[in-house]
Amino acid sequence: MKYVIIGGDAAGMSAAMQIIKYDQDAEVVTLEKGAIYSYGQCGLPYTISGLVPSTDDLIARRIETFRNKFGIDARTYHEVQTIDPKTKTVVGQDTQSGKRFHLSYDKLLIASGASPIIPDWKGIGLSGVHTLKTIPDANQIIRNLSEEIQNVTVIGGGDIGLEMAESFRTLGKSVRLIHRGTYVGKMFDPDMAQYIHEEAKKHQIELIVNENVIAIEGLRSVESIRTDQKVYKTDLVLISTGIKPNTSFIQGTGITTGMKGAIQTNRYMETNVKDIYAAGDCTLQYHMVKEQDDYVPLGTTANKQGRIAGLNMARQPRRFKGITGSSILKFMDLTLGKTGLSEWEAMKLNIPYEVVKIEAKDIANYYPGSRPIHIKLTYRSDNYQLLGGQIIGEKGVDKRVDVLATALFNRMTILELEDLDLSYAPPYNGSWDPIQRAARQAMRGLSEKVKHD
Structure with missing residues (x-):
């Protein structure tokens, strides 16, 4: 049985480990568009603040371990472009060599994760403008944080925005957080979010709410942020305006998607297309309290869904019970x-x-x-x-x-x-x-x- 897995992080490798455990004759190929497998994305803000000494500390298993110890054909820089469910083929490109690849599969898992939403603001490509989702993202921010960088602007008041505001403040930077909504921490009700606002003020983090960013300004490097109300001087920008599922390559497959383009599965992590499964940040999650599918991408759920997908692919039936939407974060x-x-x-x-x-x-x-x-x-x-x-x-x-x-x-x-x-x-x-x-x-x-x- 040949298994192909798109994505080499939490969901993908959790599935791979279950497959090799329960199917002794399995041929497992994993396709990762980056260079790093199986790392803790949630720890990235703490490497930037220096609390975690190195981004290397976040890597749970190195690619050599998957290849040499577990016999997984773990490939890097392999970006999938299309899937043909009729011929059961995955097509893509090796982004290092430029060569195209065609892989057949008996069973396929899509665990392609999600990517930061990057608004189409003028100046988005200036030096000093960052997003945070991967280890290379974190390393680039760390390299950019010289002593000359004193004024930092975080755009977006969600989990990553708050965690990164803390990280920059911990480094002694002057931090401003701009959020287009009326309050930060949108997962909370306004009367609870007031405690977050009070904590920001206590630690001299400037919160700007009810303002929309319209442009990032500068010559080669970022110099200021323009909103619909004001211009703010800044030396570095971290954009944290949400994430979107990496599912553009499934167009034409007939795979059903829901909110934000996330893939819909049943409780066994099967899509509506035979022998194609999905798990992690590219999928919807069944919310037990809402009693409907939702999109709440979290590392805990990705690991859980991946494990369950792998079990079912290896003919070890297991249902995904769902989520209750649990989350927690530290802010100062x-x-x-x-x-x-x-x-x-x-x-x-x-x-x-x-x-x-x-x-x-x-x-x-x-x-x-x-x-x-x-x-x-x-x-x-x-x-x-x-x-x-x-x-x-x-x-x-x-x-x-x-x-x-x-x-x-x-x-x-x-x-x-x-x-x-x-x-x-x-x-x-x-x-x-x-x-x-x-x-x-x-x-x-x-x-x-x-x-x-």
């Missing part, structure tokens, strides 16, 4: 966590909902070092089923987001959160965990509402 002294639906997402989906929001302490109030933690839960108003949670604080955010993600996976109600047997000792928690306190407050509110009704 804060941890920002979310899972499930925010209030505005519930509203957009026309789900009957209520919210509860509290401020508590991450550990026992009397224990030294306790810090505030802000929690907002969203739940259905008709049956009290938990819909999601947003948590922001200095400590203790991660474990509580994971508790809520587990609760969402098991379709628990707000009342059932109170019944959870969570660990307690003063250095780690209060006798009632903050998420349970939020649940109790929600139930009190519902009781009062019933009385009035």
Whole structure:
């Protein structure tokens, strides 16, 4: 059986490892358009700040390991251009030699990932203008960050934008973040995002919201950013305006796509075209709370989908259960966590909902070092089923987001959160965990509402 995998990172290589494990006679060919296999993209901002010493530290397995130890025909600089499902052929070009290649397959996995969205602004090609998605991107930024670079502008207030604003500030740079929306951290509701804005101000990161970038200006190198309201001087620009799935080469195959051109699969990671599978950032993900496909590209999901795709390709049936939309990031002294639906997402989906929001302490109030933690839960108003949670604080955010993600996976109600047997000792928690306190407050509110009704 000949397996061809397009993409040599998280999803692609997770699949490859399952195939060689369960199919002893497998011939596995992986096609990577870059030079580096299997690395942690989420660690890139921390190599730029110097917290992680080198981008080499992010490489999980080197290409020689896949070739020599596991017998995978792992190719680099092989860019796929077309797929012919009728002849079961992949066609592309070796971008180093310029030679075209034709590869036949019995089963094909598309794990081509995603690329940064690059707006068509004037001056986008000036020196000192960067995006961040790959190790070469990070190395280029590191090379560009000389002592003369003092004023840095980040465009975009999503996860990467916030993480890179922190990285540049950690290096002592003057940082400005421009975002076209009304607030940064769009995964949160506005009342939760205010804590992000306050943290930026605390660390002298200038936030510019409600402004649209229209041009990048300079002669050879970037000198300023022009928005629809003002011109800002800058020495370096990091563009973080989102990503798009790498799926242009599937045109004409008949493969079904959804939002942003991401590939639609079933729970076995099969596309609608026979013997073609897809996984990772180029695909949609089934959202368990929304009960529909969504596009939430994350490294955890890519590894999971890739593993499941590989198992199914090797005739080891396994279903992808879906996601709850869990994410977490560090921004200066804060941890920002979310899972499930925010209030505005519930509203957009026309789900009957209520919210509860509290401020508590991450550990026992009397224990030294306790810090505030802000929690907002969203739940259905008709049956009290938990819909999601947003948590922001200095400590203790991660474990509580994971508790809520587990609760969402098991379709628990707000009342059932109170019944959870969570660990307690003063250095780690209060006798009632903050998420349970939020649940109790929600139930009190519902009781009062019933009385009035």
